[in-house]
Amino acid sequence: MSLIPKETVDQVLAQADITEVVGDFVSLKKKGQNMWACCPFHHEKSPSFSVSPAKGIYKCFGCGKAGNSVQFIMDVEGTSFPEAIKFLAKKYNIEVPEETQDPEYAREQSERDSLFIVSDFAAKHFQLRLTDQEQGSIGQSYLKQRGLSSSTIRKYELGYSLDEWTDLTDSALKAGYQQKYLEATGLTIAREDGKKYDRFRGRVMFPIHNGSGRVVGFGARTLKSNDKKSPKYLNSPESDIYHKSNVLYGLFQAKQAIRMQDMCYMVEGYLDVLSLHQGGIENVVASSGTSLTEGQIKLIARYTENITVLYDGDAAGIKASLRGIDLILELGLNVNVVTFPEGEDPDSYIHKVGDAAFKSYLKEHAQDFISFKTSLYAEEAAGNPVKKAEAIKEVVASIGKIPDAIKRSVFFRSCSIIFDIDEQVLISEYNKSQLQGRQQRSGGPDESAFAPPSAPEPEPEKPATDQEVLQRYEREIVRMILHYPDSVLEEGLTTSSYMLEQLDDIEFVTPLYIQIIEIVRAKLNNNELPTADDFINYPKEEIRSEAISLLSEPYELSHNWETHHIFVPKESDLLAYGAERAVLRLKWRNAEILLKAQREKLRLVTDPTEVDRVLNLIISLNTFYSQLGNMLGIVVNR
Structure with a gap:
């Protein structure tokens, strides 16, 4: 239990803007009514992470992560609810009442x-x-x-x-x-x-x-x-x-500048970061002397796809760190390189030449990593055929890390000019290395590798259970209640009150949806209209998560439809019709399942009185089932 008063929690929830909160960690781009980005919780190349400013929620349609502003901080930082509230309270200048450092409070905090x-x-x-x-x-x-x-x-x-x-x-x-x-x-x-x-x-x-x-x-x-x-x-x-592999020194202070300038400068030491930041280059971070890791690169990728690595003027150090740059290429980011005169590092050089001259130096000396590596190896291998062949393999290996085929093609052409070698030879070397890589991953070539692939035997699809069938229809009822809880269908009748009234004689089978319906019922009994926020900010995580999933929509109609005066009716335009159909469909499925159960029972009973009772029930259910089917326009086989 948190010692933070409910009033403070409510104030934080009310003021925490989901776009601002998420925008501190990822670069959001507007598409339709929502904002989109590549998910910060798993690696992906196409954005599937959606933020809805109107609803105050986020949802990744790739990995399934979803929540409100507080849940986002909990997910991205792996912290507890009280700590997430404190973080947001600090961001929005909301005072959190002082908490006493007593044993009880200490026990409440997680390790x-x-x-x-x-x-x-x-x-x-x-x-x-x-x-x-x-x-x-x-x-x-x-x-x-x-x-x-x-x-x-x-x-x-x-x-x-x-x-x-x-x-x-x-x-x-x-x-x-x-x-x-x-x-x-x-x-x-x-x-x-x-x-x-x-x-x-x-x-x-x-x-x-x-x-x-x-x-x-x-x-x-x-x-x-x-x-x-x-x-x-x-x-x-x-x-x-x-965890050193998942932390970059200075990223917290630099992330806004990285996003604004769509560029991240990568240096090695703490003082490099501090001196450059003080000199007006605020989009700078350091790996703090460790080899660059996938986790660190993904941190940068939240804010930009462009990295410029600033190397000390030390040839041995540069060659030792080239492998880490390959990892940046492999994750689809663009990499430039700047080197400094021998004996200089970013910290010493900016103090030597001054802020303005240092910035000019970065612009004049930045070159893409592949060209830099190609020139570096070509210079070392000059006049030595064996070294040249090894250098070409090194560069081809780096180009092979680039996932974009067009970029690979451009770099192969550039590399062929610098090494004075036919471009097709480089491409053949790349194809050869790719084939060897696949063979190593699969355990080596065998005869079957050259045989035409046979289609895998499809696994038989398991029919959905009655519970799974009903769950789908119950989910649709709950989805409509959450989307339009206080929408008026007719005078004095809202979506939520209509659906609960119509479903009074139906028992839900899905435990989670039973809880949500009970929350709605309690609100209505208290003469309160439920809202989506009641569920987005509900204390129980299971309910919060399901509500946000139901409120998130992966697709939107393009605004071009309206621009071209093409009218496409929205669900909200036909709400009364949609609510009625959702209720009828659930009742129809319930009747079908009850009918199936009674028919199965009829096969097992032997007592004549019980047989008559079950037969009469089947007739009544069958009539009701057919009536519902007719209302839905469904042809019912007799």
Whole structure:
């Protein structure tokens, strides 16, 4: 149970605009009445993720994820309902009443939320140490020496860890945080003898945020130049909230700029991000020294399809990181490359030449990755046929990662010119590598691989059970109630009141729809008209999810129909007719199933009195079944 008052929850739900909330994580494009994007929850090339501003819901027609603004934050960040409410409350400047840090409250929080809370405490603690303590002046001097302004330090929440063994641990325990969460996040290290100490000591702290701005881990740079045993940079270990392969440093601060400029600059280090951001290049993120992963690329793909990788002027480092770029190509993104003079990195170069000259340098020196890689390998292989053949295979392998056939064709032509080799040879090499890849995945070639494929034996289709048949018709009733709960069919009669009145003698068989009907009935009995929001924001997730699925529509009529004065009646134009038909169809199916059950019973009974009773019931049901069929225009076989 959440300690957040219902009034606050209602206020958040009312103010949280679904387009704004989802738009912070993915780039939405308007199509018809809804907004569409590639789903942030699974990889796809064509957008199937729909956001309905009018209904305040999202729905992916690929993976099935659906919900309102709060559910989206829960899904995308894997957090609890209270934490999602707090996140949105902060976004919309809604005050959440203070909660007491007592044992009962601690028990209510999930383990994952507790890790977020402890990490947030640590980030604030390090920020205070940077500004409030005498030792913090060491960290401040370093950051100023690196040219960082106070506003940049505040925006990225930079901090400092005192050069003491238990400063953070003691402060956290004193504030009521549990040691197990300090250890789970890697902030505290516990020895076997029971002693404990801080992981980060005497370091400038770089908090690492997830997409919604929650602190999930830390990068830390030592300020002790004479300490050879301690690594220069130290990162938080993996935890339930921090997975290096799914996090990019600076993405939270950069995502709006990435979306607006439709471009993401990728650098290696924390200071590269900070210096470029301060220099006016805000659409920049860092992989923080790790090899680029699929998860990181998918994070960028939420906001843009265009990535420019900024390489330090180090030839060995560039070649070592080329494999990661292949992964970007494989996921369908466009990649450009910029290299800096030898000995320079983005941080040092922007300070050397200035902001304006640095931006000009990026524009003048950006080239697509395939051309860059082709030129790099061609230069190395010049005059050496063996190396040239190996270089061509390397480049062809990268081109082969590109899913778009037209782009592949363009790059094959470009590559053939640079290497001075026939384009068809490159295409043949590509086809050969593709065939070898398929054979490896299938376990190697065999005779059957060259035989004409035989059609697989189709599995016999199982007939739907009576329960499944009724569920489909009950679903349609519930769908219409949710879409038009307060729509007036005639004076004093709404869709919901009409359907419940007509179905008074029908018992639903689907447990979920029984619950929804009961909620509608309770509302009407209380002289209240149900609304779609009652179900979109319903506390029970099962009801929320089903309601949103029923309210989401994958297709819309093009506005061109109206432009060309072609009238196509909508469901809302024929609502009374549609409601009546939905009720009749459910009754007809119920009658059919009851009739089948009684006929089966007739085969088993032997008592003459019972036989007569069942026969009379069959006759009555058959008459009712035929009448309903006639009303629906269905020919009933006798």
